[in-house]
Amino acid sequence: MTQPHSYSVEAKRKFLEQMLTIRRAEEQVIHFATDHEDLIRGHFHVYIGQEASGVGACAALGPDDYVFTTHRNHGHVIARGGELGPVLAEIIGRTTGYNKGRGGTFHVIAPHLGILQTSGVVGGCVPLAAGAAFSIKKRGTRQVSLVFFGDGVLEEGAFYEAVNLASLWKLPVVFVCENNDVARERRKGGASPSDSLAARQLTDISNAFSVPSVTADGADMLAMAAAMGDAVSKVRGGAGPVFVESRITRWPGNAGTFPALLGGDYRLDWALAPSSGPKELQDWLQHSDPVALFVRTLVANGAMSKADVEAMDARIRKAVAEAASFALASPAPKAECALEHIFAA
Amino acid sequence: MTEMTFAQALALGLTECLDADPRVTLINSSYGGLTSYRTTFNVLREKYADRITDTPISELGYCGIAVGAAMTGLRPIVALSTAAFSFEAWPQIVNEAAVACYGSAGQVTAPVVFHMLAGIRGAGAVQHSHAPQAMFCNAPGLQVVAPGSPADARGLMRTVALRSNNPTIFIDHQRLQGIKGEVDETAPPIPLGVAEVKRQGTDATIVAVSIMVPRALEAAQILAQQGISAEVVDPRTLVPLDKTTILKSVAKTGRAVVCDESQLTCGVAAELAAIIAEEGFHTLKAPIRRVGIPNVPIPYHQAEEEFITPTADKIVAAVKAVCGR
Numbered sequence: 176m177t178q179p180h181s182y183s184v185e186a187k188r189k190f191l192e193q194m195l196t197i198r199r200a201e202e203q204v205i206h207f208a209t210d211h212e213d214l215i216r217g218h219f220h221v222y223i224g225q226e227a228s229g230v231g232a233c234a235a236l237g238p239d240d241y242v243f244t245t246h247r248n249h250g251h252v253i254a255r256g257g258e259l260g261p262v263l264a265e266i267i268g269r270t271t272g273y274n275k276g277r278g279g280t281f282h283v284i285a286p287h288l289g290i291l292q293t294s295g296v297v298g299g300c301v302p303l304a305a306g307a308a309f310s311i312k313k314r315g316t317r318q319v320s321l322v323f324f325g326d327g328v329l330e331e332g333a334f335y336e337a338v339n340l341a342s343l344w345k346l347p348v349v350f351v352c353e354n355n356d357v358a359r360e361r362r363k364g365g366a367s368p369s370d371s372l373a374a375r376q377l378t379d380i381s382n383a384f385s386v387p388s389v390t391a392d393g394a395d396m397l398a399m400a401a402a403m404g405d406a407v408s409k410v411r412g413g414a415g416p417v418f419v420e421s422r423i424t425r426w427p428g429n430a431g432t433f434p435a436l437l438g439g440d441y442r443l444d445w446a447l448a449p450s451s452g453p454k455e456l457q458d459w460l461q462h463s464d465p466v467a468l469f470v471r472t473l474v475a476n477g478a479m480s481k482a483d484v485e486a487m488d489a490r491i492r493k494a495v496a497e498a499a500s501f502a503l504a505s506p507a508p509k510a511e512c513a514l515e516h517i518f519a520a
Numbered sequence: 521m522t523e524m525t526f527a528q529a530l531a532l533g534l535t536e537c538l539d540a541d542p543r544v545t546l547i548n549s550s551y552g553g554l555t556s557y558r559t560t561f562n563v564l565r566e567k568y569a570d571r572i573t574d575t576p577i578s579e580l581g582y583c584g585i586a587v588g589a590a591m592t593g594l595r596p597i598v599a600l601s602t603a604a605f606s607f608e609a610w611p612q613i614v615n616e617a618a619v620a621c622y623g624s625a626g627q628v629t630a631p632v633v634f635h636m637l638a639g640i641r642g643a644g645a646v647q648h649s650h651a652p653q654a655m656f657c658n659a660p661g662l663q664v665v666a667p668g669s670p671a672d673a674r675g676l677m678r679t680v681a682l683r684s685n686n687p688t689i690f691i692d693h694q695r696l697q698g699i700k701g702e703v704d705e706t707a708p709p710i711p712l713g714v715a716e717v718k719r720q721g722t723d724a725t726i727v728a729v730s731i732m733v734p735r736a737l738e739a740a741q742i743l744a745q746q747g748i749s750a751e752v753v754d755p756r757t758l759v760p761l762d763k764t765t766i767l768k769s770v771a772k773t774g775r776a777v778v779c780d781e782s783q784l785t786c787g788v789a790a791e792l793a794a795i796i797a798e799e800g801f802h803t804l805k806a807p808i809r810r811v812g813i814p815n816v817p818i819p820y821h822q823a824e825e826e827f828i829t830p831t832a833d834k835i836v837a838a839v840k841a842v843c844g845r
Binding site: 241243248274276277278282284286291292294296299300301302303304306307308309310311313314322332336337339340343344413426515516517518519520 | 545573575576578580581582583584585586587588589590591592593594611612615620621622623624625626627628629661662663669685686
């Protein structure tokens with residue numbers, strides 16, 4: 176269903192800028208956890224290696240659309256236009272965070288960007304997103320609702336009920352499944368065996384509910400942008416829901432219980448010459464890292480020079496460092512504020 | 521003032537909500553349970569068919585959809601029918617709707633009403649007789665209302681569907697449907713967290729919730745014939761709860777019997793009794809008694825079912841016990 180798309184150099188630079196911003200922000204989150212005692216006290220998840228999916232999806236949305244996401248939300252909020260300061264402040268529970276420190280890493284929202292609830296429970300956000308679409312349809316606006324979730328959501332019943340209702344009622348919702356444990360040779364399509372789902376591939380499930388479904392390479396920025404652009408315009412046109420499976424090869428730093436920066440912070444040299452990277456990252460850098468693949472494409476076809484990319488990265492690193500300082504300098508909530516906001520006024 | 525049944529009053533409240541606010545939308549329309557009073561609600565389908573969305577048997581899906589719709593500009597009223605069906609939707613009600621406001625520090629609200637028929641309906645057996653009001657009270661962020669009279673059914677539905685911005689559990693009971701009472705259609709809105717003294721008395725306070733309100737009033741009448749003056753306090757809403765009116769009544773009578781048709785263990789009556797003990801102990805002349813369901817599932821056979829049902833007779837016995845009679 177993906178039509179040929181062409182993107183201006185400006186659009187491509189913006190894609191890369193967002194991808195790098197997410198990458199550097201997530202590195203900062205890992206530094207919060209590793210370099211500070213008790214700054215992030217619980218579990219957390221980062222979006223490294225999945226950037227093309229969120230950037231592509233959010234590029235297709237308009238300002239009034241709704242976005243729902245999960246425990247792996249940081250990249251989605253930033254791709255949607257969330258500012259680094261309030262995002263990082265929220266992740267460490269400060270009052271300047273988007274949820275005033277109430278949500279933390281699993282629950283970052285941004286109501287002014289249409290991100291109303293970020294559910295840390297697998298599958299929780301899928302019915303909510305269908306509900307926003309139900310509201311859109313009842314109110315008769317041209318908005319769409321888009322929900323990001325991992326492949327684990329298809330192991331929960333909530334998904335099946337929500338997809339069935341969305342399809343029956345032709346609700347304007349885009350289901351974006353970020354299947355983030357796909358072997359690199361399977362990213363382009365076909366069967367994708369899984370230990371936890373009996374279906375041969377995830378789109379077999381959505382297809383069974385008569386939901387138009389597409390699989391796209393989650394490491395390919397322009398392919399993701401095209402697939403998401405098509406999906407969003409189809410949904411906005413009134414066709415009912417669409418299911419997009421974004422096939423992602425896991426960043427090796429996500430192998431353990433907590434994410435780890437293998438070989439330290441990401442270096443653009445690694446992107447341009449994967450063999451110069453840490454041994455455990457080389458295959459990923461060569462074949463599966465959306466940032467590395469996009470940087471090499473842009474440099475190879477002359478859209479950006481190596482110096483352009485380095486200058487962009489330097490600006491982003493500075494912005495992330497400033498945002499981290501802002502977050503760290505921000506006040507924590509007063510303990511007695513724990514009793515506030517149980518109910519709306 | 522018009523005399524009407526509980527079912528008529530609730531139907532009136534629902535139609536008034538639909539008339540008053542175009543954002544009010546009905547997800548399913550099954551009210552009145554299996555009683556003949558269910559036809560009272562035919563008016564919804566006759567006059568507001570375009571405001572009703574009928575769903576497949578997908579409680580988790582449609583309750584979640586109602587929550588998402590409530591976050592984005594609608595005011596859905598969901599008819600779950602039997603309260604046990606809320607268990608199928610539990611994650612969306614208690615782990616999405618209930619926490620939206622708190623988790624967003626007050627930025628996101630979900631004004632959705634979940635209506636359900638709780639408790640012993642007669643032959644509901646082990647799976648269709650649940651009274652989950654205490655479970656919902658244990659999920660902070662949910663309002664729990666439980667009217668026990670026609671006027672409160674109409675008034676509280678109007679309050680939660682039109683004026684409140686929070687998710688609300690509307691606890692109804694099949695055996696309330698035919699209860700008659702006066703409804704003042706010009707009465708001001710019923711605020712949440714304001715109890716009503718349904719009958720004045722001096723010897724003992726009966727705190728009664730939902731279906732226990734008519735049973736408590738019946739008990740008070742029997743007790744009056746035996747020379748005991750019982751006051752009946754109806755909290756009307758469990759979250760928020762009007763502690764003041766309950767404690768004031770207990771301070772006056774010095775004796776308390778707390779009644780709710782749900783299991784006694786960690787139940788609504790347990791919480792009310794704990795509040796009276798903690799904050800009103802010095803006013804008590806006798807230990808508090810609870811009237812509820814023993815900690816068993818609900819049996820099928822009528823004799824067994826009646827044995828565990830908290831009836832007016834059981835309230836009478838409890839009040840006589842606290843009065844030393």
